[in-house]
Amino acid sequence: MKTIAVIGVGYVGLVTGACLADLGNRVTCLDINEERIEKLKQGIMPIFEPGLEEVVRRNVAAGRLFFTTDYDEAINRPPAEMVFIAVGTPEGVDGEADLRYVRAVAERVAEVMDHPLIIINKSTVPVGTGDWVADIVRSRQPQPIPFAVVSNPEFLREGSAISDFMNPDRIVLGSLDREAAQKVAQLYLSLRAPIMITDLRTAEMIKYASNAFLATKISFINEIANICEALGADVKEVAAGMGYDKRIGRAFLDAGIGYGGSCFPKDVKALAHMANIQGKHPQLLEAVMQINADARRSIVAKVRNLIGNNSGTLRKLEGKVVGVLGLAFKPNTDDIRESPGIDIIRMLQADGATVRAYDPVAMENAARVLTNVTLCRDAYETAEGCDALVLATEWNEFKHLDLPRLKQVMRQPVIVDGRNIYEPAVMREHGFIYRGVGRGY
Ligand code: NAD
């Protein structure tokens, strides 16, 4: 059992804290957001993440998991051996990662620590940040106390975060202090995953390179989808056929609306920024980002082509009603950061459309950022009076809709499927005008 502090109770921090407690450690999770901590103390989760509530409840009850807003309590009472930094690193100016939250944590940790500490960075941070954190801590400590900095990037996905944390493909640890990295490695031994120990900068780069590669797979298949559309091939079958090749693999070859979320968009941009300021030309990354933006635009183009006005005086979608199914950036999360669905709604509105929308869990978050959108109770209410329906997130409940009922409530039976969850032939049989992504026509 180790005594651990985790700073930041977002998707990564709360999952890390809860799972490390579940592995038998004593964990104190800290956040500056008092409301979040208050809710957690009452057993209310600040985010939607399947299985999280149960793990939190179990470990709070077992006396292994605690919540606080007080840095001194989290780090010194009782003395933590390790502190994880798991705060946000959002997109800043020119795509550069904004490190203000990491800086604030490093400063507070340095100010309060009264014993030696291993500072572990779990946030996704630009290469060189570990050294920078060490400098901040050193310069901010009231008196010198030994510490080590370890990079331990996180590879979990929202929606399957608990299972991803407990069943990792690998654990990456980077440090100049090998002994500290070995101590952190002990936390993960029971997970029976390969543990790679390397230097700080390499560990930081592994995280960006991994996310950029996955984003590249998505943009690659979206490019292929585009070509499939022109040539009459079916990208779903193409991806299946490619995926049998073990060197390629089927994962992350779902063509569609493009990647969204709090990570791929900002991380690809941040990596490109890192390259640019070193005088390198990250051409592949630039193309990945352009293809991704086009994937969203092409969904709106399909709607315009299918139901748009031809009159020169009207905006293309003026007088048209479009329903959007799915507002979270992917299923099984309430996260709407960089959500393609939200982006598409804004483009539809800019074209003059009236928009109706629904999401099984992200409605509350979406309501905060959307204006003039009628938020509905389910897919059928969303479809009422619509000239077109756009499927933006592949939630399970959208996969087996009552098609006759849907068609009956719509003004025009037009479906643009941004995630290829429906079969074109079946949709046509039911009398829909259907467009997927890269399915040939
Ligand atoms: P998040 O926005 O969900 O949570 C961040 C939390 O940090 C918030 O609760 C915020 O209040 C808190 N915070 C900010 N400043 C603080 C401070 N000074 N002291 C204490 N708490 C503070 O973020 P997230 O999605 O969990 O991402 C965290 C990091 O992990 C990012 O770098 C992200 O790129 C990376 N990451 C995220 C995922 C994911 O699936 N979300 C996966 C892997 C890596």
Ligand code: UGA
């Ligand atoms: C992603 C990575 O998968 C995690 O390994 C990583 O830890 C995390 O980013 C991070 O660094 O934050 P996440 O963003 O939660 O996880 O979700 P993914 O399942 O990777 O999906 C990302 C986006 O790509 C979603 O919008 C999804 O719809 C889209 N996607 C995914 C596709 O368009 N096609 C695919 O084949 C797969």
